Amino acid sequence: MRSHTYGRRAETIVTASRLPAHVAWGRQTNVDALILFSIFVAAVEYISISASAYVANIIYHVSIGVDVKDIDQTKYVVSALVIAAIVLFCSVVLHPVIAIQTQRLDKVLANGSGAVCVGFSLFVSAMFFLKITDQYSRGAFIFQLVAVTAVMLGERAILFSGVRSAIASGVAQPRRVILIGDAARCAEAGERMKGCGIRVERTFPIPAQCDFNATSSDGRGIRSLIESCRALKAQEILVLSGPSNWPMIEELVNPLSLLPVGLHLVPLDCEAMFSKSRIVEFGNIVTVQMARPPLSALDQFLKRTFDVCASISGLILLAPLFAILSLAIKLDSRGPVFFRQLRHGYNGETISVIKFRSMIVLENDSGWINQAQRNDPRVTRVGRVLRRTSLDELPQLLNVLLGEMSIVGPRPHAAAHDMLFETLIQPYARRHTVKPGITGWAQVNGFRGETDTIDKMRRRIDYDLDYIDNWSHWFDLKIIFLTLFSKQAHTGAY
Numbered sequence: 435m436r437s438h439t440y441g442r443r444a445e446t447i448v449t450a451s452r453l454p455a456h457v458a459w460g461r462q463t464n465v466d467a468l469i470l471f472s473i474f475v476a477a478v479e480y481i482s483i484s485a486s487a488y489v490a491n492i493i494y495h496v497s498i499g500v501d502v503k504d505i506d507q508t509k510y511v512v513s514a515l516v517i518a519a520i521v522l523f524c525s526v527v528l529h530p531v532i533a534i535q536t537q538r539l540d541k542v543l544a545n546g547s548g549a550v551c552v553g554f555s556l557f558v559s560a561m562f563f564l565k566i567t568d569q570y571s572r573g574a575f576i577f578q579l580v581a582v583t584a585v586m587l588g589e590r591a592i593l594f595s596g597v598r599s600a601i602a603s604g605v606a607q608p609r610r611v612i613l614i615g616d617a618a619r620c621a622e623a624g625e626r627m628k629g630c631g632i633r634v635e636r637t638f639p640i641p642a643q644c645d646f647n648a649t650s651s652d653g654r655g656i657r658s659l660i661e662s663c664r665a666l667k668a669q670e671i672l673v674l675s676g677p678s679n680w681p682m683i684e685e686l687v688n689p690l691s692l693l694p695v696g697l698h699l700v701p702l703d704c705e706a707m708f709s710k711s712r713i714v715e716f717g718n719i720v721t722v723q724m725a726r727p728p729l730s731a732l733d734q735f736l737k738r739t740f741d742v743c744a745s746i747s748g749l750i751l752l753a754p755l756f757a758i759l760s761l762a763i764k765l766d767s768r769g770p771v772f773f774r775q776l777r778h779g780y781n782g783e784t785i786s787v788i789k790f791r792s793m794i795v796l797e798n799d800s801g802w803i804n805q806a807q808r809n810d811p812r813v814t815r816v817g818r819v820l821r822r823t824s825l826d827e828l829p830q831l832l833n834v835l836l837g838e839m840s841i842v843g844p845r846p847h848a849a850a851h852d853m854l855f856e857t858l859i860q861p862y863a864r865r866h867t868v869k870p871g872i873t874g875w876a877q878v879n880g881f882r883g884e885t886d887t888i889d890k891m892r893r894r895i896d897y898d899l900d901y902i903d904n905w906s907h908w909f910d911l912k913i914i915f916l917t918l919f920s921k922q923a924h925t926g927a928y
């Protein structure tokens with residue numbers, strides 16, 4: 435059993451039994467069509483991936499001045515074909531293309547990029563064990579990784595759009611489901627599923643009794659329900675029920691499992707509790723995991739690896755700028771170059787955040803801290819430029835290198851402000867379930883600067899929690915790009 439969501443507004447679905455996505459009950463032609471479609475998509479992906487890997491290799495060598503005639507064509511043709519085979523294998527095994535019919539676009543793109551990352555990791559591992567890594571250009575490998583990822587994302591986006599258009603025009607068959615439950619709630623669920631390649635064949639009320647041999651004068655017996663479901667030839671059955679009916683639903687599972695369909699429970703009236711839950715094995719106990727860390731162990735490792743590489747690179751490349759800014763600060767006003775302030779980091783732990791000094795006063799953790807305001811007399815001439823361009827935040831690369839912060843994450847607030855807003859905004863402390871960042875989703879959307887009202891802080895927190903709930907490596911890269919090139923990222927900086 436497991437739980438998952440569908441539609442823009444997520445309704446929790448607990449799966450009682452599941453069949454492969456290609457099962458089309460009683461309609462072999464649909465199965466054949468899906469198989470042919472999968473083969474076609476696999477062929478297109480293999481050709482596009484191998485071609486992009488080969489072309490990326492040519493572009494790399496030409497860019498460093500190597501004549502095309504001097505490139506070992508055989509080696510890179512073979513490598514392109516091998517890369518395409520490995521990536522395609524990972525794509526088929528880990529994330530079947532056929533499931534795209536009922537997935538969201540972000541999930542489709544994430545699955546595609548994940549298959550590329552795993553595939554290239556296996557390719558590097560194979561070269562390492564075969565002791566041929568010294569014969570393969572690292573630059574060519576990076577170019578191939580970027581090119582194949584771009585091609586995979588583009589191909590998946592086109593595929594997603596094509597499948598949706600085919601379903602809407604009637605060329606492709608949508609997933610067919612039967613809903614069992616209250617008529618109004620079934621109608622609401624059916625409307626939500628329309629945009630997900632799912633068609634509701636019919637809705638039924640929950641049977642008055644689940645005894646297979648019992649008869650019912652109103653036609654609501656389990657035997658009548660099974661016969662009707664069998665005639666409709668649906669692929670999935672969703673039972674919508676609140677906790678009060680769960681004992682009856684447990685009795686309903688066994689007779690419905692006689693049908694070759696996926697059987698799901700949609701728990702009504704407790705969506706908030708189950709919306710992000712999943713059924714897991716904890717030791718030798720099966721539990722419903724109500725909440726889990728925003729980042730898995732692997733995600734934390736990859737994010738930390740990126741942070742270390744980015745912070746070291748930034749500190750080295752920006753060293754001349756650090757020296758110039760330090761000199762300008764010293765010449766502009768008396769006081770130290772750097773300013774430290776205690777703030778709360780991951781899990782609420784206290785960290786000392788480093789910034790270039792931009793004010794004539796040094797407010798630390800003692801008591802209330804007055805936020806900077808427009809035309810604030812405490813801000814120095816150099817400090818005004820630093821704050822407007824966010825250059826005062828650059829020393830926090832040291833915090834990132836030390837593991838106290840991340841490149842991207844919710845911006846850390848002063849400890850005194852944390853104590854205040856935790857009492858006023860209930861989910862405020864959830865910001866500390868990830869490391870704070872030099873830049874964040876709220877900041878690139880214009881929510882930075884003074885938070886002199888609860889509404890301003892609440893809107894900032896909404897963006898922080900949206901980042902935490904929808905985190906991905908691509909999301910981080912998007913925020914970094916917007917930080918560097920979006921004017922809105924510097925709105926409210928003074």
